[in-house]
Amino acid sequence: MSETVTTDRPSAPYDLLLTGGRVVDPATGTDAPRDLAVRDGRIAAVAERIAPASARRVHDVTGRLVLPGLIDTHGHIYQHVTGRFGLPPDLVGVRSGVTTVVDQGGPSCMTLPGFRHHVAEPAATRCLAFLSAYLVGGLEGHLYSQLYSPEGVDIEATVASATANRDLVRGIKAHAEIGGFARWGIRVIELAAEIAHRAELPLYVHFGQLWGLPASGANGEDADTILERVIPLLDEGDVLAHPFTRHPGGFVNREGQVHEVIRAALDRGLKVDVGHGSHFSYRLARVALAAGVVPDTLGADMHGYNTQVPPPPGTPPEHPDDENHPFAGKAGFSLVQAMSSMLALGLSLSEVVPMVTTNAARMIGMADELGSLAPGRVADVTVLADERGAFTLRDNEGTELVTERLLRPDFCLRAGARFDADSPILPEPIPVPA
Structure with a gap:
């Protein structure tokens, strides 16, 4: 899970900052390390570097993928x-x-x-x-x-x-x-x-x-x-x-x-x-x-x-x-x-x-509202772990497939509010025996 730091800066311009992640946003053509700031439930800024002191809360998402919700x-x-x-x-x-x-x-x-x-x-x-x-x-x-x-x-x-x-x-x-x-x-x-x-x-x-x-x-x-x-x-x-x-x-x-x-x-x-x-x-x-x-x-x-x-x-x-x-x-x-x-x-x-x-x-006819991290959009954001190793996936015919890459949800923001990925129906990774 990402690390959260709460700062004592009530007048900071941003409510929340995601720092250190790889932002992948097809709508804006972004696929690079970027910081992302949220204010009043909307994306306020996406930039190579945003000062942590500018936000009341900071989530360190280094090593994570940061996607539109x-x-x-x-x-x-x-x-x-x-x-x-x-x-x-x-x-x-x-x-x-x-x-x-x-x-x-x-x-x-x-x-x-x-x-x-x-x-x-x-x-x-x-x-x-x-x-x-x-x-x-x-x-x-x-x-x-x-x-x-x-x-x-x-x-x-x-x-x-x-x-x-x-x-x-x-x-x-x-x-x-x-x-x-x-x-x-x-x-x-x-x-x-x-x-x-x-x-x-x-x-x-x-x-x-x-x-x-x-x-x-x-x-x-x-x-x-x-x-x-x-x-x-x-x-x-x-x-x-x-x-x-x-x-x-x-x-x-x-x-x-x-x-x-x-x-x-x-x-x-x-x-x-x-x-x-x-x-x-x-x-x-x-x-x-x-x-x-x-x-x-x-x-x-x-x-x-x-x-x-x-x-x-x-x-x-x-x-x-x-x-x-x-x-x-x-x-x-x-x-x-x-x-x-x-x-x-x-x-x-x-x-x-x-x-x-x-x-x-x-x-769903909502391309002007959802599916992007462009500033001004509602702050729907998904943060994923991108794990490497050897994992087993199974389909409904019982076929098994070994993959070297497994994505897992860490947390998401829904209109700026954080929700941890703690659903009891989430799958546990199935590692391939050594």
């Missing part, structure tokens, strides 16, 4: 409402070094007021949402798939809700997967695309099997045809999710090749979000990256089915079967761990940082 473009934080999916927002947010989390499809036009009042307003993390195209929102669709039929979509109500809540709603969420296609065909996606078009918001589309049976072959549907049928419905800025999914219906077809339609989609301005979560495969990521599919953004896609949250001491578990949780006893996860995965796959830091800063801010 990380933006997780794929979260599930509608706790208590979306079944097991919803995680406590600050555990995946500020207490994991992430200043902004975008819930993907948890709230709907019917449940958005609850998301605002019970999640976004009390959280220290900035909480935004891509509104579900379905009236029921993220109510465990893999268990109640009948709720996600075309009859469960109301275009007028969803457009009205999105338009009236621009401060929270930054896009629309829908699913293009074989379970839904085998039941209802492409109609749900057509409706979702109309909602996004009329609301003038990006549509974020899940690819890869999700809702189980019926699977590929049922009712004449083939998972490998979904992408080529959905992409023509999408507009520039819409987002294709889960490029590295291990499930049928993703970017890599059953022959192990990236679908031909992907290159043309990227050329006309469609975007790609990792959506790591339970879908991520190092094996398929290598195939997609080799074909030139470099994601624009890096959503972690953490939820209660792939992340076990320990109950507070002395309280019973929220879910009766928590002792049988599929991730019981396994290492935790975080957006920063997903960054380490991208580095381990051969991407550079200069390619990965924009995925969680500038590109993410652009995806």
Whole structure:
């Protein structure tokens, strides 16, 4: 953890100074040792040297990376409402070094007021949402798939809700997967695309099997045809999710090749979000990256089915079967761990940082507010340790990858307020035995 020094200078021009770190800010083209000063919750100065005497508090972050506050473009934080999916927002947010989390499809036009009042307003993390195209929102669709039929979509109500809540709603969420296609065909996606078009918001589309049976072959549907049928419905800025999914219906077809339609989609301005979560495969990521599919953004896609949250001491578990949780006893996860995965796959830091800063801010239509450390911007800042050695990373297929570089969150500033990275769901490093 960084060292903090409090000075007795109440008249000092800066409230806080981060000194000695490596500032990496793609928005300003900065990648160099820099000091960073904060005043009144905003970035006040970034310079090679800022006198420690000019700040009331000084954090020595020597050896650390200092980044614009990380933006997780794929979260599930509608706790208590979306079944097991919803995680406590600050555990995946500020207490994991992430200043902004975008819930993907948890709230709907019917449940958005609850998301605002019970999640976004009390959280220290900035909480935004891509509104579900379905009236029921993220109510465990893999268990109640009948709720996600075309009859469960109301275009007028969803457009009205999105338009009236621009401060929270930054896009629309829908699913293009074989379970839904085998039941209802492409109609749900057509409706979702109309909602996004009329609301003038990006549509974020899940690819890869999700809702189980019926699977590929049922009712004449083939998972490998979904992408080529959905992409023509999408507009520039819409987002294709889960490029590295291990499930049928993703970017890599059953022959192990990236679908031909992907290159043309990227050329006309469609975007790609990792959506790591339970879908991520190092094996398929290598195939997609080799074909030139470099994601624009890096959503972690953490939820209660792939992340076990320990109950507070002395309280019973929220879910009766928590002792049988599929991730019981396994290492935790975080957006920063997903960054380490991208580095381990051969991407550079200069390619990965924009995925969680500038590109993410652009995806949610907030590039003029977030994703930069330029003076005058809100002081959302993430400080990471950049550890070297030999560490083991694992994907959801059980594949292990040894990396020599591991990023870990130290702390973040959210509008100038400090939050240590002390979330109980953060992973511990797994060193390679000597």
